[in-house]
Amino acid sequence: MRNICFYFQIHLPFLLKRYRFFEIGQDHYYYDDFQTEDRIRNVVEQSYLTANRTISEMIRSSNGKFRCAFTISGLTLEQLEHYAPEVIDSFKELAKTGSVEFLAEPYAHSLSSVFDAEEFERQVKMQADKIEALFGKRPTALFNAELIYSDEIGELVSKMGYKTMMIDEAKHIMGWKSPNYVYSHSYIPKLKLLVRNHKLSDDIAFRFSRMSLTAENYISWISSLPPEEKVINLGMGYEVLGITQPAHTGIFEFMKALPYHAMEQKMDFVLPSEITKKSESAGPLSVPHPMSWVGNDKDLTPWTGNDLQQEALNKLYAVGQRVRMCTDKPLLLDWLILQSTDHFRYMSHKDPHGTHYESAYEAFMNYMNVLADFLERVDAQYPTTIENEELNELLTTINHQEKEIENLENEVKRLKARKTKKEE
Amino acid sequence: MKALMFGWEFPPHILGGLGTASYGLTKGMALQDDMEITFVIPKPHGDEDQSFLKIIGACNVPVVWKENDWNYVNNRIGSMMDPDEYFRLRDGIKYDFRRIYTNDLGCIGFSGRYPDNLIEEISNYEAVASVLAHQLDFDIIHSHDWLTYPAGVFAKQISRKPLVIHVHATDFDRSRGQVNPTVYAIEKRGMDMADHIMTVSNLTRKIVIEKYHQDPRKVTTVHNAVEPLSEIESFHKTPRKDKVVTFLGRITMQKGPEYFVEAAYSVLQKTKDVRFVMAGSGDMMNAMIDLAAKRGIADRFHFTGFLKGRQVHEMLAESDVYIMPSVSEPFGISPLEAMQVGTPSIISKQSGCAEILTHAIKTDYWDIDAMADAIYSIVKNPAMFKSLSKLGLEEVNNIKWQDAGLKVRKIYESVM
Numbered sequence: 083m084r085n086i087c088f089y090f091q092i093h094l095p096f097l098l099k100r101y102r103f104f105e106i107g108q109d110h111y112y113y114d115d116f117q118t119e120d121r122i123r124n125v126v127e128q129s130y131l132t133a134n135r136t137i138s139e140m141i142r143s144s145n146g147k148f149r150c151a152f153t154i155s156g157l158t159l160e161q162l163e164h165y166a167p168e169v170i171d172s173f174k175e176l177a178k179t180g181s182v183e184f185l186a187e188p189y190a191h192s193l194s195s196v197f198d199a200e201e202f203e204r205q206v207k208m209q210a211d212k213i214e215a216l217f218g219k220r221p222t223a224l225f226n227a228e229l230i231y232s233d234e235i236g237e238l239v240s241k242m243g244y245k246t247m248m249i250d251e252a253k254h255i256m257g258w259k260s261p262n263y264v265y266s267h268s269y270i271p272k273l274k275l276l277v278r279n280h281k282l283s284d285d286i287a288f289r290f291s292r293m294s295l296t297a298e299n300y301i302s303w304i305s306s307l308p309p310e311e312k313v314i315n316l317g318m319g320y321e322v323l324g325i326t327q328p329a330h331t332g333i334f335e336f337m338k339a340l341p342y343h344a345m346e347q348k349m350d351f352v353l354p355s356e357i358t359k360k361s362e363s364a365g366p367l368s369v370p371h372p373m374s375w376v377g378n379d380k381d382l383t384p385w386t387g388n389d390l391q392q393e394a395l396n397k398l399y400a401v402g403q404r405v406r407m408c409t410d411k412p413l414l415l416d417w418l419i420l421q422s423t424d425h426f427r428y429m430s431h432k433d434p435h436g437t438h439y440e441s442a443y444e445a446f447m448n449y450m451n452v453l454a455d456f457l458e459r460v461d462a463q464y465p466t467t468i469e470n471e472e473l474n475e476l477l478t479t480i481n482h483q484e485k486e487i488e489n490l491e492n493e494v495k496r497l498k499a500r501k502t503k504k505e506e
Numbered sequence: 507m508k509a510l511m512f513g514w515e516f517p518p519h520i521l522g523g524l525g526t527a528s529y530g531l532t533k534g535m536a537l538q539d540d541m542e543i544t545f546v547i548p549k550p551h552g553d554e555d556q557s558f559l560k561i562i563g564a565c566n567v568p569v570v571w572k573e574n575d576w577n578y579v580n581n582r583i584g585s586m587m588d589p590d591e592y593f594r595l596r597d598g599i600k601y602d603f604r605r606i607y608t609n610d611l612g613c614i615g616f617s618g619r620y621p622d623n624l625i626e627e628i629s630n631y632e633a634v635a636s637v638l639a640h641q642l643d644f645d646i647i648h649s650h651d652w653l654t655y656p657a658g659v660f661a662k663q664i665s666r667k668p669l670v671i672h673v674h675a676t677d678f679d680r681s682r683g684q685v686n687p688t689v690y691a692i693e694k695r696g697m698d699m700a701d702h703i704m705t706v707s708n709l710t711r712k713i714v715i716e717k718y719h720q721d722p723r724k725v726t727t728v729h730n731a732v733e734p735l736s737e738i739e740s741f742h743k744t745p746r747k748d749k750v751v752t753f754l755g756r757i758t759m760q761k762g763p764e765y766f767v768e769a770a771y772s773v774l775q776k777t778k779d780v781r782f783v784m785a786g787s788g789d790m791m792n793a794m795i796d797l798a799a800k801r802g803i804a805d806r807f808h809f810t811g812f813l814k815g816r817q818v819h820e821m822l823a824e825s826d827v828y829i830m831p832s833v834s835e836p837f838g839i840s841p842l843e844a845m846q847v848g849t850p851s852i853i854s855k856q857s858g859c860a861e862i863l864t865h866a867i868k869t870d871y872w873d874i875d876a877m878a879d880a881i882y883s884i885v886k887n888p889a890m891f892k893s894l895s896k897l898g899l900e901e902v903n904n905i906k907w908q909d910a911g912l913k914v915r916k917i918y919e920s921v922m
Contacts, residue, residue, distance in 0.1 A: 443865075447890070
């Protein structure tokens with residue numbers, strides 16, 4: 083029996099407002115709420131709401147046979163709670179059907195897996211907490227931001243207790259291998275890897291309207307694959323349904339027809355966490371250098387490829403440890419938002435996908451002004467002249483002082499009591 | 507193919523960007539094997555580089571028949587022109603130009619600059635063109651800028667060869683809209699009579715179409731390029747404590763110097779380790795000195811006066827930022843020169859060169875905040891400086907006159 087594993091990604095950027103250098107130290111609010119809300123309302127109305135209705139109908143009409151997974155960054159969940167709570171409600175409805183799984187990812191949709199392992203761990207945990215709080219179930223599979231993966235990241239993820247990770251089909255990794263098997267980490271066999279079928283995913287995401295694709299054709303392509311290729315991973319941005327492929331192209335009707343044709347061909351829909359339980363690994367995949375799901379080279383260059391991006395990332399992650407010692411809530415939220423991959427993508431000369439800036443330089447200037455203010459605030463919390471370790475000790479002392487005092491007081495009491503006893 | 511070009515300036519004796527552009531373009535075109543260029547200028551100095559084209563000085567072309575013997579002519583202008591050519595050209599005098607004052611050889615004296623009697627010089631240049639049009643062998647006429655349009659038009663009428671004109675600037679750029687009617691009339695007639703019009707940017711092309719009512723099909727943009735800088739290694743940045751931000755050009759209304767002063771003021775509110783330099787001279791210089799003093803930044807704002815030749819490149823190389831806030835700039839070659847020596851450029855969106863540059867910061871000329879922000883970012887972020895410097899240099903090295911030359915060649919062929 084062949085299995086189709088669908089997963090959708092949702093991430094919406096927090097857009098920075100035009101922030102000039104003379105505002106550094108004066109203005110600590112960095113976001114263009116109007117533009118952010120406008121983008122969110124747009125994507126919610128054209129895509130998410132209809133798409134959720136469609137998925138719910140697919141689940142109902144297939145008696146729960148249709149199943150799919152979602153990965154929604156924590157920051158985006160917050161945005162949706164704020165600007166479009168009806169979307170959260172409709173995801174909760176989907177969660178109740180039991181046919182939908184929510185995946186873990188770094189809360190801020192960040193590059194922390196590459197630059198700051200401790201931060202990555204913290205964000206994945208935050209995300210899992212958030213998912214559990216909203217949808218009642220803790221994720222066991224992880225979809226890293228931008229599908230970034232390497233052996234090292236896999237090891238981190240496995241240590242956190244995750245059993246499944248998604249990666250993209252990249253020529254330099256797969257070679258002659260087919261993506262339609264379950265693979266495993268290069269030296270940790272219990273971490274299973276699901277490889278996104280690049281062609282079949284993009285057929286829907288980018289070529290659907292151009293090819294006038296029908297559900298029947300699409301399923302017949304899958305069924306014509308060699309029978310031993312059991313798992314077809316289809317991953318894409320959720321906005322494919324309704325925006326990349328607008329409603330008038332018939333994308334929603336296409337989706338609705340999928341379960342029927344699939345079942346006719348004796349295919350199953352499965353969730354990422356199920357599939358890895360069911361299937362054995364076909365072998366390990368070795369990924370020494372980080373890869374992603376963007377571009378032809380599928381590497382990190384869209385975010386880290388030029389000097390500007392390197393500089394911004396280095397400056398940002400240099401304070402990671404320090405920020406984690408802070409307790410100022412707004413500061414901690416800004417820390418997350420400033421880590422989103424979008425900011426660095428806009429600084430790319432070659433591929434600034436989704437940018438609202440006129441050039442990479444403008445994106446960099448604006449971001450660095452904001453970051454300068456942010457760093458000043460971090461510095462104001464605890465001066466940078468104190469080393470992290472020293473500060474940590476001081477903080478521990480401060481935090482423990484009450485206990486310490488209590489202990490000492492008890493001791494004094496005890497001694498006094500003993501003294502009075504003796505005197506008696 | 508033989509082209510007869512009318513220009514006004516040619517290096518090394520130049521007064522503005524026109525001479526530089528004429529030199530670059532002809533040199534780039536000369537790389538085409540079958541291209542023969544005859545370049546006419548009012549008054550050559552004899553030290554022009556003639557290795558790739560032939561220069562004729564209008565001041566050595568007889569327009570009134572005077573009896574002279576070979577030796578006498580050789581004695582007078584032999585260093586500039588072959589006496590045989592003088593006699594051949596003399597045979598081309600078909601009209602009576604005795605109303606014009608001529609010297610002992612029947613030639614007109616030209617200043618070759620932009621004198622007060624410029625209009626008279628332009629019409630004298632036309633007389634010279636008539637003689638050349640009768641005697642020279644050429645396939646196409648190419649006029650550079652409005653001063654030479656009448657000459658080009660006359661040569662076209664006589665020879666019935668096609669005329670293309672090259673618009674390096676219009677009076678709308680020079681005057682911020684307050685056009686001189688006489689100049690406008692000369693420009694308009696030149697454009698009307700031309701078989702094709704080349705502009706140095708889309709910005710200028712738009713002006714030509716909208717303000718001079720030209721058929722868009724007749725107007726093509728050929729962006730300028732920049733000559734590779736010789737002895738590039740001899741220019742370097744002296745390490746210094748303060749960063750240097752430079753404005754370089756004529757200090758006139760067109761160049762927007764006041765926006766630079768205001769941006770400097772804004773930057774200095776936030777940081778003190780920057781010095782601002784205004785290099786050049788012009789009618790707004792004193793006003794700018796006053797403005798800098800009024801803003802209280804005179805201790806960090808410096809004026810150098812007019813720079814020329816090597817000094818220009820040295821100044822650019824020593825700078826950390828070059829800024830050109832021009833209100834209207836048909837092309838603007840100096841940012842490209844700054845990038846050649848690795849200096850990041852900030853240019854106004856109202857400059858033609860903004861159309862072809864990616865690795866430069868572009869702002870509106872009036873947007874002082876954006877300009878100040880860009881200056882601040884470049885002087886404070888080494889990554890920003892490095893990127894702009896490195897990628898800018900790569901970019902500018904790929905903007906070649908040879909490519910512009912090929913475009914011009916295509917236009918020639920289309921009108922023949």
